[in-house]
Amino acid sequence: MRASETLRHLIGPIELIHEHAGPRLLRLARLGIFALWIIKLLLDPLWRLAELPREMRHPIGILNLLPAGAQDWLFTSTGLIALLASTLLVLALGLTDRAFAIVATIAAVQLTVYSSVIRTFGPAVHTDIVLLLAVYALTGFAWADWIALKFGDKKSLQASSSYPLITIIAMLLLSYCMVGINRTVAGGINVFTGDSMEAWCIDASMRGYYFNTNIGWHIPEWPWVVFMLRSGLPVITVFEILAPLCLAAPHFRWIFMPVMLSFHLLSLVFMNIFFFDDILLYLLLIDWSRRFPALRAATIYSASPAPTPCASVSSTSVLASEPTNRRSF
Amino acid sequence: MTAPARKPLRLHPALSAAIIALCLAAIVYMVSFAIPLKLAGQAYLIVIILLAFRYWPPMIRMVKSMSVPHRIVFGVLIGSMIMGHYTLNGRTYFPFVTWEIFPFVHENNPVTCREFIATTEDGAKVRLLVEQLFPSVVQIDPADAFDNPRWYPPGTTEKVARVLAKAYNEQHPGNPVWRVDLMELAVQLHPPAGESRPLPSCELLKRYDISSGQ
Numbered sequence: 001m002r003a004s005e006t007l008r009h010l011i012g013p014i015e016l017i018h019e020h021a022g023p024r025l026l027r028l029a030r031l032g033i034f035a036l037w038i039i040k041l042l043l044d045p046l047w048r049l050a051e052l053p054r055e056m057r058h059p060i061g062i063l064n065l066l067p068a069g070a071q072d073w074l075f076t077s078t079g080l081i082a083l084l085a086s087t088l089l090v091l092a093l094g095l096t097d098r099a100f101a102i103v104a105t106i107a108a109v110q111l112t113v114y115s116s117v118i119r120t121f122g123p124a125v126h127t128d129i130v131l132l133l134a135v136y137a138l139t140g141f142a143w144a145d146w147i148a149l150k151f152g153d154k155k156s157l158q159a160s161s162s163y164p165l166i167t168i169i170a171m172l173l174l175s176y177c178m179v180g181i182n183r184t185v186a187g188g189i190n191v192f193t194g195d196s197m198e199a200w201c202i203d204a205s206m207r208g209y210y211f212n213t214n215i216g217w218h219i220p221e222w223p224w225v226v227f228m229l230r231s232g233l234p235v236i237t238v239f240e241i242l243a244p245l246c247l248a249a250p251h252f253r254w255i256f257m258p259v260m261l262s263f264h265l266l267s268l269v270f271m272n273i274f275f276f277d278d279i280l281l282y283l284l285l286i287d288w289s290r291r292f293p294a295l296r297a298a299t300i301y302s303a304s305p306a307p308t309p310c311a312s313v314s315s316t317s318v319l320a321s322e323p324t325n326r327r328s329f
Numbered sequence: 330m331t332a333p334a335r336k337p338l339r340l341h342p343a344l345s346a347a348i349i350a351l352c353l354a355a356i357v358y359m360v361s362f363a364i365p366l367k368l369a370g371q372a373y374l375i376v377i378i379l380l381a382f383r384y385w386p387p388m389i390r391m392v393k394s395m396s397v398p399h400r401i402v403f404g405v406l407i408g409s410m411i412m413g414h415y416t417l418n419g420r421t422y423f424p425f426v427t428w429e430i431f432p433f434v435h436e437n438n439p440v441t442c443r444e445f446i447a448t449t450e451d452g453a454k455v456r457l458l459v460e461q462l463f464p465s466v467v468q469i470d471p472a473d474a475f476d477n478p479r480w481y482p483p484g485t486t487e488k489v490a491r492v493l494a495k496a497y498n499e500q501h502p503g504n505p506v507w508r509v510d511l512m513e514l515a516v517q518l519h520p521p522a523g524e525s526r527p528l529p530s531c532e533l534l535k536r537y538d539i540s541s542g543q
Contacts, residue, residue, distance in 0.1 A: 248382075
């Protein structure tokens with residue numbers, strides 16, 4: 001049927017992102033994530049937090065496990081410089097890929113402490129949380145690889161490059177999805193129909209953060225911006241809820257990315273809020289291994305017949321030699 | 330000639346799943362008038378989405394191909410994110426936090442905000458923002474929270490004003506701040522048509538003399 005075919009054409013193929021990712025792509029992703037953390041830390045004068053009054057501190061997460069004396073030392077210039085320097089050192093070691101599981105574990109702990117420290121003076125904001133969870137994923141799967149190798153389960157190792165990448169993307173998309181669901185269910189229809197979005201923009205704009213465009217509080221003077229915000233919020237919320245579809249639908253990914261990028265840029269302009277970590281993680285929303293054969297795994301776990309002559313593994317095996325291009329439900 | 334038989338309309342499963350999820354969202358909203366129901370509603374939608382992937386062959390293939398440790402890592406990370414969301418506690422289990430952004434109606438009109446506005450030696454006015462003077466801090470609590478005894482001890486506002494002035498003066502030794510005003514800024518959500526202001530309306534709440542403290 002023509003309408004159905006058009007619809008299918010629009011929806012496009014349904015395939016799991018990074019299903020064919022090989023070790024090179026995983027290595028690039030590790031480098032990118034660790035390098036991004038290094039850049040963030042290099043730009044951060046963390047030691048200056050020691051000047052802020054003690055009364056402003058409300059420790060979060062892992063910091064609550066530290067005794068009061070250790071917390072006080074951590075928030076001295078010396079403690080903060082030690083945290084910054086040691087974290088940078090561990091992250092730099094992570095770039096070398098030597099003893100990655102151990103180095104990444106230490107990096108994950110250090111970054112958790114760092115991320116908790118910078119949130120001690122305010123709310124537990126969401127920026128760079130997925131980037132931290134990405135380090136957890138790289139660490140966890142590095143240990144899983146080691147255990148699989150140690151105890152002889154080499155079957156899964158051959159496809160293991162794809163697991164952390166899929167997990168990172170799943171966590172990024174799940175974060176969007178939960179934000180959208182929370183707003184829809186907890187906020188209710190009034191969030192979308194009233195003037196809440198303008199109020200949030202004005203509030204954020206007046207408060208000013210690191211980026212300070214000083215534009216957002218003018219919004220009530222611009223009816224077309226009010227219209228854009230009011231009509232945009234439900235659209236963005238739908239995209240947030242549907243974000244997990246990006247795992248499966250390449251066509252949806254190519255709509256999702258520009259829509260959410262424009263949302264993040266408008267958040268910067270009108271609210272002084274910028275999630276640049278999430279935006280950089282969007283690079284993982286591109287299925288590089290399908291475009292560049294050098295980034296593919298030599299073998300994947302698919303049971304589908306291989307399209308290329310190099311397929312030599314039995315089709316009954318869990319492992320196949322080459323990726324198929326398109327899969328359906 | 331006979332007309333070709335019409336094939337039954339078959340929606341793509343992804344589209345079907347999206348339509349079902351949206352319909353469920355609408356139903357869940359209609360019954361979500363209490364916190365337990367709001368939580369249940371969210372959990373219900375998350376379960377629907379997880380189930381969609383649970384029965385999706387490529388996902389099944391991936392999970393089946395994983396060794397037990399790989400499955401544990403995958404499950405723990407995704408599970409922790411979801412559990413963290415339902416703790417309704419953004420701080421204790423960080424980084425497994427509650428994912429809520431603009432989750433409720435902002436009812437204040439005019440929208441108000443407290444700010445530290447400093448006067449420098451040459452008479453210029455500058456905003457003192459914690460996030461700019463201490464870039465490590467992603468976001469602080471609103472300045473009016475510093476006067477809330479539930480969260481901060483008395484005198485915190487003044488301490489913050491003095492710390493901000495000190496940090497500014499270290500960066501601008503040639504033109505230091507000598508006074509900091511705690512102002513309340515207000516912006517009307519529905520201003521008269523055609524009105525345009527260069528600045529929000531301001532009201533002075535407190536004044537701190539910084540020069541005497543140096």
